[in-house]
């Protein structure tokens with residue numbers, strides 16, 4: 001076939017496939033009132049266009065263009081499935097709470113993470129969710145706060161002190177990974193996190209890849225990393241199980257022992273393999289998201305001297321009541337109220353997770369439109385976070401808007417999602433972020449090396465250069481207790 005004729009064929013296919021698909025869909029769902037919009041090409045649909053918008057950080061405009069064209073409910077096709085984009089707080093509530101919707105995971109994530117909270121359903125889901133959530137609840141976390149404190153100080157001493165410039169993204173990732181390993185694995189967390197850090201980066205990177213196992217693809221690298229992580233954690237879990245059975249460790253020591261103790265009480269029936277898979281989920285879900293928050297806090301604060309000043313005062317006041325080197329307590333963290341408002345404003349403007357996907361388990365209706373069984377529904381957090389109806393002057397970075405949180409209508413501020421699948425790690429993220437900020441703002445001043453550094457969402461937000469900053473250590477009298 002000549003070049004011209006193959007191009008002609010490609011052009012004809014490009015024209016006719018969407019038309020054909022449109023006719024097939026129309027026929028199959030002739031009695032349905034489907035939302036407006038187009039499903040685009042089979043499999044690809046609007047995925048490339050949405051991913052490109054995320055990468056260029058133009059996703060808000062991308063959604064707005066759709067809303068202008070089709071209204072607040074529209075159909076499209078992303079990540080291999082017909083999908084309905086729903087917008088606004090009522091849509092957030094619907095997606096987070098409707099019982100006919102189940103959590104959607106990419107096929108790649110399923111293969112990489114295994115049989116976790118994300119893949120089970122019914123009674124088993126309730127049991128696993130409650131077990132995982134109970135390990136991350138405030139009264140358990142309050143016992144681990146000294147570990148977070150220790151990890152933050154060690155990290156700062158090793159990676160920040162004595163440096164004139166640092167690149168924040170890799171350091172924030174390393175810090176949050178070390179903290180989560182320390183809280184999940186207890187005493188021997190150091191070598192565990194050393195061994196798994198690189199493989200986890202590869203695994204997380206592969207969760208949105210095309211799930212075809214061809215050598216050297218991201219998916220293939222992710223699978224190999226996931227196998228190594230699983231083998232390593234399985235070995236540790238087995239050792240902990242044996243130690244626990246012999247009474248050599250207690251349920252308060254680490255996540256594995258805690259899960260074995262719950263199992264012995266009949267709270268859940270997970271195998272060692274399942275417990276390992278859930279540990280992989282918690283690690284994967286927890287470290288990158290929190291590192292985004294710390295990164296963007298540092299980015300905003302570099303340009304907001306008044307906000308940084310108020311925050312520093314809050315931390316100095318807390319430090320004044322402590323002995324030198326005394327670790328932070330739960331009570332200290334509860335007093336970091338202004339800092340958490342600054343963090344919430346950061347989460348509003350740069351939510352680490354771009355949206356929530358669910359899959360319908362039967363035909364459902366939303367605002368008069370039918371959404372067939374097996375389709376996805378999707379909401380993007382940024383749509384309510386940047387809507388001037390809910391947040392006055394939404395592009396302005398203004399933590400004061402969180403002074404009166406009851407003025408924010410329900411389901412408008414949803415960085416941690418909502419409903420029964422709301423992030424169980426929200427308190428964990430809050431605590432580690434506040435501990436990290438306590439030591440950073442008291443020990444350093446910093447300037448952005450590149451004032452106009454853009455960021456992309458890949459799919460988590462990330463400054464394109466990794467946020468290099470110039471550091472200046474505060475004098476000992478300025479940070480006597482840090």
Ligand code: HEM
Nearest residue numbers: 285286289290293352353356415416417421423425428429
């Ligand atoms: C700033 C940090 C964080 C943000 C913004 C965040 C955000 C989210 C969101 C939006 C969801 C729900 C997604 C949906 O509804 O589709 C979620 C789920 C989840 N998060 Fe987080 N997260 C953060 C930190 C953490 C941490 C530190 C952990 C663990 C220690 C964690 C563990 C999880 C788990 C296990 C799920 C799945 C829950 C389920 O399927 O029921 N997250 N997170």
